[in-house]
Amino acid sequence: MKEVLPQLNSTFSIDCVLFGFDEGELKVLLIERNEEPFKDWWALPGYLVNENESLDQSAARILHELTGIENVYMEQFYTFGDVGRHPQGRIISVAYYAMLRLGGDKALKPISNYAKQAHWINVQELPPLAFDHQKIFDQGLEKIKRRIKHQPIAFELLPEKFTLTQLQNVYEVILGKKLDKRNFRKKMLSFNVLKDLNEKQKGVSFRAATLYRFDKRKYGKLFGKEISF
Amino acid sequence: MKEVLPQLNSTFSIDCVLFGFDEGELKVLLIERNEEPFKDWWALPGYLVNENESLDQSAARILHELTGIENVYMEQFYTFGDVGRHPQGRIISVAYYAMLRLGGDKALKPISNYAKQAHWINVQELPPLAFDHQKIFDQGLEKIKRRIKHQPIAFELLPEKFTLTQLQNVYEVILGKKLDKRNFRKKMLSFNVLKDLNEKQKGVSFRAATLYRFDKRKYGKLFGKEISF
DNA sequence: ATATACCGTGTAGATATTACACTAAGTAAT
């Protein structure tokens, strides 16, 4: 017999699509739900918005409560409001995305027990997702594909010091296609936003590559690169 | 003495930013409010979302009720949710935009008496707007500026048959800068989305220009024009 | 006939994009 769930009276929520890059793979942050509906399903971190907080504040709070992650700049990308998207009533959800530096240090520890656990999952191997979260994820992925072509957000996924090959890998994984090494380097360096650290990669069993850092002072030069009239 | 307004319990709304082009000017559709708060102020057409309609449906309904306009394809562009944005409580607003062909035929006739009247106003001469509508408008304008560079939406503002000079005017007004005539034509024609109608403009007191029509079949070629890696 | 106002066109130089392959340098194994 089907349990009857109560109607919810807060009518909007936030869902977060967080991307990370690790071991050459693009990952997304998912939680395992601990409550009905969709108990034990995987879902994007998301919850109801409080009355007294802005959407941006709410997104930060919800992410923190469900995953333990703090201090991430997320940006809104779409609002989902189909009538049947939530079984407990009309819930409109504002979706946020961000790209994150995955360090081994940051453990994922949900604070609220609304989430059993949080994990970074390879976007190629997503489990079935709760609600319309597959759709939200798909649109989030499209969003970063478009953005990565216009602004240098790929850096946000890498450690502070990175090699050009690692950077190229990020582009290849997100765009889903191989790029030419020489052309990629030529173009990337021409933007003048990378600082050569005169330092080599460590701990690799082959010729070590030069490390670069993203140079914030020069960032401005890249804004506004679009097709022009 | 300040009148006390009731709290509203529906917690989200839609606001529409509709752009039109007429007599060489970019215009936006505003209504004059007939209810508190902001009675007698100008505002973007917007109202509360019903329980049983999707956001897209709601946007279409609200636009129709407040302005009489129907059958416009609007697209969501941002959701505004600051705590203090509405004096009667926490109201989150999903903003939509569209670009419209202004024909002399379509009269603006509000159905709901929530709007006294609706008018196309030159974006250079906006009156003070209710709520945070100036902010919503500004972001809508930014949105079409970005989009016009990537996709041929400028056609949507012109009559079915138009001249290249008219088309160039639309770009110039939206982008806020002069463009080179020869380069503009070369580029626009290279996209292969314009059909030469072998027909001339009528009723002008100078050499008549060739009329073109936007060719939907070829539209696909323009999608995906972005900076490339 | 003449003045007026907009239409419609080409080119050269600069810049950006694409396609393409080999040597150099470090590590690991023997």
Next chain:
DNA sequence: ATTACTTAGTGTAATATCTACACGGTATAT
């Protein structure tokens, strides 16, 4: 020390795109 292995790092030529720039053509109005 030699060798095998793996990734780093580099240049050029052909093509396409972008930019800047000026004048004769044609319809209308007087």
